[in-house]
Amino acid sequence: MGLENFEQIINDNYYYVDKTGLISELLRNGGMVNLFTRPRRFGKTLNMSMIEHFFSIERDQSIFDGLEISKDTKLCEEYMGKYPVISISLKGINAATYKDAFDFAVQIMKEVAATMQFLLESKQLSEYDKSEYQKLLDDNMSEAVFCSSLKKLSILLEKHYGTKVVFLIDEYDVPLAKAFENGYQFGSVEVYCPWDVLNYCDKLKDHADSFPENYWINTSGNDAVKKFIQMSGNFKTKREIETLLAGEEIIKEIHQELVYPEMYQSLENVWSLLFMTGYLTQRGRVDAQACERALQQIEEKKYDEELRENGVNKILKYGIACYMKRCKVKQAEKLS
Known part of the structure; x- marks a missing residue:
């Protein structure tokens, strides 16, 4: 239970x-940057480990023998081990102050850089390149060096290989969230929390x-909920x-395009955060255009003339748009 290393799972x-x-899906349909959004305990970290072992020059690709991806020989020849x-995982950055968080982040960066000390012997790197790499191993790494550390390390690796x-990047988002034991709804399919199962x-x-329990209860922090409660002082909320x-x-409009700085800018954004991190689940959908059509009907029928x-x-x-016991209301932008 809880193993997140792909190689260990296969070899053992x-x-x-x-x-x-x-x-295969990622390579054929993905872009330059891909974001995997699933609640906790849905296997994201294990999938990241799987992807790392597939692409990495340094890993043993024989662990994929007999698995689904091995059937696509052309794709494997082009991408596997190349x-x-x-x-990196940002899971360990759990601090109350910026200074502590920065210290944690420096340690993570050092640990990642330390696994690549072969760069010090690389014939493709200049002495200046190697001195720049050594800065990534320094306990007293400056903020300026840290902010460019990942970019710098990737440039050095590209030169070498x-x-x-x-x-x-795993656990990129804070706060980490947990899910209701009732599970989640993807489209029209209900899925129980895999960790609970x-x-x-x-x-x-x-x-x-034995009976089913809320096993997720101690797997994460409550920061999102605490912030939500702090912001929900009005009677309606x-x-x-x-x-x-x-x-x-209840009915809420979800904004899935939120970026991190926007999450706590408004109470409506926090509702979206709670949904996307798994605290809340979808039970249905109100047609987003139904209210617009209702307003259009008011104009066409000229109900206001009398x-x-x-x-x-x-x-x-x-x-007004209704779906089963739910209702969505939108006011016309201009008064008549």
Whole structure:
């Protein structure tokens, strides 16, 4: 339970659900930068390890023998074991102050750079290049050096190997979030939290009368929820929280394009953060254009004419869309 090293899982004959087809999909459909967004305990770290072992010049690619990706011989010949890889995890950066967080980040960078000391003997690097590399091993690394460290390391690796570098960054986002035990909904398919399922199956081996539990409960911090509670001082939001705690549903517009600095800029953005990190799950979807069509119908049917004839000068127009027990309302931008 909890193994995240792809090579160890294969070599030690652990049960493994073959996800190597993801590599093929990534190469055929992916771009220069790819973001994997899934809640915690969905196997992101193991997949990152799998991708690292596939591309890395330094790894043993025989561990892919017999797996799905090995059937695509042309793709394997072109990409497998052909690239230097920089793989880092920001999971350990858990600090209350900037200084402490920076110190943690420097240690992580040092550890990554220390695995590549063969660069000191590289015939492709100049003495200046090697002196620049040595700065990445310094305990007293300056902020300026740190901020360019990954770029600098990738340039040195590209010079040494003569090919582009694959970058993998795990646990890039803070705060780390946990999921409701009810699981998640992807499209129209409901999926239980894999961490809960695996732990439950493991417990069943020894205790046949075991019941499912909230195994995720101690797997992450509560920063997102704490921030949300701090920002939710108005009566409306408190009522919405009470509705969720009662097992009911609310309607919110989700902004999946948020970048990190925007997450706490508004309460509406925090709702989106809670959804994307797995605290909340989708139970349905209200047609985003339905309210617009309702407003358009008001104009086409001229429902406001009778009101004007009766002397009403200020008219508010609302487009209302309903889905099962849910309802979405949008007010027209201009008053009539």
